Amino acid sequence: MISQTAEYSLRAMAYLADQMPQGYRSTIEVATATKVPTPYLSKVLKRLVDIGLLKGQRGPGGGFLLMRTPELITVWDVVDAVEPIKRITTCPLQLGSHAKVLCPLHRKLDNALAQLEKAFRETSLADLINQPGAPQPLCDFVNSQRLPLS
Amino acid sequence: MISQTAEYSLRAMAYLADQMPQGYRSTIEVATATKVPTPYLSKVLKRLVDIGLLKGQRGPGGGFLLMRTPELITVWDVVDAVEPIKRITTCPLQLGSHAKVLCPLHRKLDNALAQLEKAFRETSLADLINQPGAPQPLCDFVNSQRLPLS
DNA sequence: CCAAATAAAGACATAATTGTCTTAAAATCT
DNA sequence: AGATTTTAAGACAATTATGTCTTTATTTGG
Numbered sequence: 402m403i404s405q406t407a408e409y410s411l412r413a414m415a416y417l418a419d420q421m422p423q424g425y426r427s428t429i430e431v432a433t434a435t436k437v438p439t440p441y442l443s444k445v446l447k448r449l450v451d452i453g454l455l456k457g458q459r460g461p462g463g464g465f466l467l468m469r470t471p472e473l474i475t476v477w478d479v480v481d482a483v484e485p486i487k488r489i490t491t492c493p494l495q496l497g498s499h500a501k502v503l504c505p506l507h508r509k510l511d512n513a514l515a516q517l518e519k520a521f522r523e524t525s526l527a528d529l530i531n532q533p534g535a536p537q538p539l540c541d542f543v544n545s546q547r548l549p550l551s
Numbered sequence: 552m553i554s555q556t557a558e559y560s561l562r563a564m565a566y567l568a569d570q571m572p573q574g575y576r577s578t579i580e581v582a583t584a585t586k587v588p589t590p591y592l593s594k595v596l597k598r599l600v601d602i603g604l605l606k607g608q609r610g611p612g613g614g615f616l617l618m619r620t621p622e623l624i625t626v627w628d629v630v631d632a633v634e635p636i637k638r639i640t641t642c643p644l645q646l647g648s649h650a651k652v653l654c655p656l657h658r659k660l661d662n663a664l665a666q667l668e669k670a671f672r673e674t675s676l677a678d679l680i681n682q683p684g685a686p687q688p689l690c691d692f693v694n695s696q697r698l699p700l701s
Numbered sequence: 702c703c704a705a706a707t708a709a710a711g712a713c714a715t716a717a718t719t720g721t722c723t724t725a726a727a728a729t730c731t
Numbered sequence: 732a733g734a735t736t737t738t739a740a741g742a743c744a745a746t747t748a749t750g751t752c753t754t755t756a757t758t759t760g761g
Contacts, residue, residue, distance in 0.1 A: 402636055402664055412656070443738080447739065450738090459728050459739080460730090461737070463728070463737050494585070495586075504679075505678065505679045509678075520662065520663045521663070577706085578708075589751095593708080600709095607707090610760090611706045612759070613757090614707075
């Protein structure tokens with residue numbers, strides 16, 4: 402229901418949100434952590450740069466970095482950037498009689514899309530990594546650098 | 552967010568639900584009414600037959616017919632038949648630590664899918680064609696055969 | 702039985718998505 | 732300046748989704 406590219410984008414953004422304090426992270430590191438094919442992730446990351454969600458930095462010590470803090474980037478921002486949710490605002494059959502009000506079928510479908518959009522807009526990357534009482538961290542990598550060594 | 556094929560399937564099923572009292576409806580008629588390319592719709596309808604949602608009848612007077620009444624077929628039945636909503640039940644990264652509990656990202660995504668599934672399960676084809684106070688019928692074709700000629 | 706209508710089946714074509722590989726450009730460090 | 736690290740860019744390949752076309756099988760009605 403959501404494309405592979407969107408899934409990969411979300412994994413990468415979540416990882417980069419978690420790793421933000423450490424600065425730039427390279428394609429290979431992100432790919433390894435999120436288990437995404439490296440060459441393909443490279444293209445996905447470039448897209449996120451073009452869109453303005455990430456900054457790419459070349460050379461030693463370079464890599465990718467969020468352009469905003471995790472609190473200010475939502476799941477919707479990411480999904481909308483790589484695979485926009487196309488809301489149904491006009492009749493797909495282009496029926497004149499549906500110009501103002503969608504038929505029940507498309508009304509229902511668009512309501513479902515609206516629900517989805519709302520859920521995505523209400524979730525920030527911070528919500529994905531800062532889970533106080535949550536039993537599991539985002540993924541194996543999350544916070545791994547920051548946990549006390551015990 | 553939902554495939555073209557699923558959209559076409561829903562249009563066709565809604566049309567056939569509306570036309571059920573008139574008996575079999577041919578591919579060409581359904582294609583014209585729903586504005587779907589005829590040859591492609593033909594394949595879609597065959598799939599709906601294979602799945603058991605429609606009955607196909609050859610020869611003069613033949614065509615397609617719902618296997619159940621519109622009340623007993625949901626939007627979910629149709630979508631699930633042609634393009635199943637893949638719920639996230641296990642970690643897509645196959646991380647051992649997520650065997651029991653999904654990470655927040657995939658928990659959120661699956662919750663969204665659950666919402667979608669619920670909305671689709673709660674809507675029957677009958678809901679799409681019998682709208683007492685609704686300002687618009689399903690589409691131009693709906694109930695057109697049954698309206699008083701006035 | 703024959704002709705017409707219709708779905709069924711499957712070959713073929715096109716486009717989008719996903720994935721790989723190679724080269725170029727830029728930044729850093731010594 | 733030169734070597735190394737890294738993203739940027741773009742060609743190429745494989746797969747899936749979408750769409751078209753032709754032939755075959757079945758059913759009905761005369």
